Amino acid sequence: MERKWRFLIPLAVLPLLAAQPLPAAADAPPGRPVDPRPDTGELTRHLKAIELKSRGRVDVDAIGTSNEGRPIFGASVGKGPLRLLYVTQQHGNEPLGTPAALKLLEDLGTERTRENRAILRAVTIDIVVRANPDGHERGWRYNYDPDADPEYGEPGKGYDPNRYHDPQVAPEDNPVPESAAVRRLYDRADPDLVVDYHMQGRYVDDDGEEITASVMWPTHPDVGSEAVDLSRQAVVASAEAMDESYDGANVSLYPGGDYQGISRNAYGLLGSGSVLVELSATGPDWEQAQIASAYDSMYATAAAAADGSLFEIDPGLADELPERGEPVPSAESRPLHADGDDLD
Ligand SMILES: [Zn+2]
Numbered sequence: 001m002e003r004k005w006r007f008l009i010p011l012a013v014l015p016l017l018a019a020q021p022l023p024a025a026a027d028a029p030p031g032r033p034v035d036p037r038p039d040t041g042e043l044t045r046h047l048k049a050i051e052l053k054s055r056g057r058v059d060v061d062a063i064g065t066s067n068e069g070r071p072i073f074g075a076s077v078g079k080g081p082l083r084l085l086y087v088t089q090q091h092g093n094e095p096l097g098t099p100a101a102l103k104l105l106e107d108l109g110t111e112r113t114r115e116n117r118a119i120l121r122a123v124t125i126d127i128v129v130r131a132n133p134d135g136h137e138r139g140w141r142y143n144y145d146p147d148a149d150p151e152y153g154e155p156g157k158g159y160d161p162n163r164y165h166d167p168q169v170a171p172e173d174n175p176v177p178e179s180a181a182v183r184r185l186y187d188r189a190d191p192d193l194v195v196d197y198h199m200q201g202r203y204v205d206d207d208g209e210e211i212t213a214s215v216m217w218p219t220h221p222d223v224g225s226e227a228v229d230l231s232r233q234a235v236v237a238s239a240e241a242m243d244e245s246y247d248g249a250n251v252s253l254y255p256g257g258d259y260q261g262i263s264r265n266a267y268g269l270l271g272s273g274s275v276l277v278e279l280s281a282t283g284p285d286w287e288q289a290q291i292a293s294a295y296d297s298m299y300a301t302a303a304a305a306a307d308g309s310l311f312e313i314d315p316g317l318a319d320e321l322p323e324r325g326e327p328v329p330s331a332e333s334r335p336l337h338a339d340g341d342d343l344d
Pocket of ligand 1 (some may be wrong): 091094162198199343344
């Protein structure tokens with residue numbers, strides 16, 4: 001595929017990449033930087049501008065409302081029979097999937113390249129663009145619900161949206177409006193594949209090289225083999241795209257749990273392929289590269305679904321990805337997840 005964003009690292013730093021955490025990026029990456037954390041107003045304006053500029057190719061709607069009245073946006077592009085559902089920023093303090101989604105919508109909706117047209121003919125992509133706007137505004141993981149006394153979340157603060165996708169809970173019975181909105185869109189779209197974009201802390205692999213993203217398929221034991229196979233094919237497609245996204249990119253498996261309230265498991269249990277992508281929080285100098293990497297995951301998944309190559313991938317290749325290793329020793333101890341980092 002044609003890669004739209006290339007990030008070049010000065011040759012002098014390359015020897016460092018083999019055995020050490022990412023060095024500070026010496027120069028800003030080429031291309032126009034995007035806002036990594038647009039506020040709700042900016043996000044709204046950007047989505048409306050893309051919708052207008054796309055002349056009907058991108059459709060943006062509020063698919064729900066947060067407890068503080070912020071819109072939860074769903075955007076759709078493409079008219080194909082294969083259905084993909086991407087979700088970004090269920091956890092408010094894991095922002096970088098959201099600007100990647102904006103870039104994807106803008107490119108697919110307004111750039112009439114041959115490859116884009118082929119994708120839009122074959123695939124329909126629905127995207128929940130920032131599932132948790134209240135959490136984003138507060139810079140925290142949870143939604144906002146001062147009355148919450150949750151099993152998963154924090155009393156007086158809110159619920160953890162990515163623990164409230166249990167397939168057996170109907171949207172109208174769900175205490176978390178953000179998770180209910182994702183489920184309602186899921187039910188309407190009936191996607192073949194769901195990809196959920198999060199962020200994790202900083203880790204190295206067994207060779208000491210920094211891991212820049214981790215990926216995983218549904219691990220709940222009741223997920224059907226067809227859904228698991230498609231998930232593993234999509235894990236390989238995303239990992240390959242992200243590994244090639246920029247020099248030093250390094251994708252591992254993610255050590256996630258089996259709970260059915262996690263979207264990765266829930267949408268697998270409902271019969272779809274389902275993938276978790278966790279971008280590492282590699283620091284401000286690498287944010288543009290990480291956004292581009294999430295974009296590459298999104299674009300490559302759609303392109304591979306459109307040309308059928310996704311379904312030719314050997315699902316067993318997923319087992320060849322390295323395990324996630326130890327935390328980066330020098331990383332500041334600011335875990336994204338209050339209760340440990342092995343959490344989707
Ligand atoms: Zn998360």
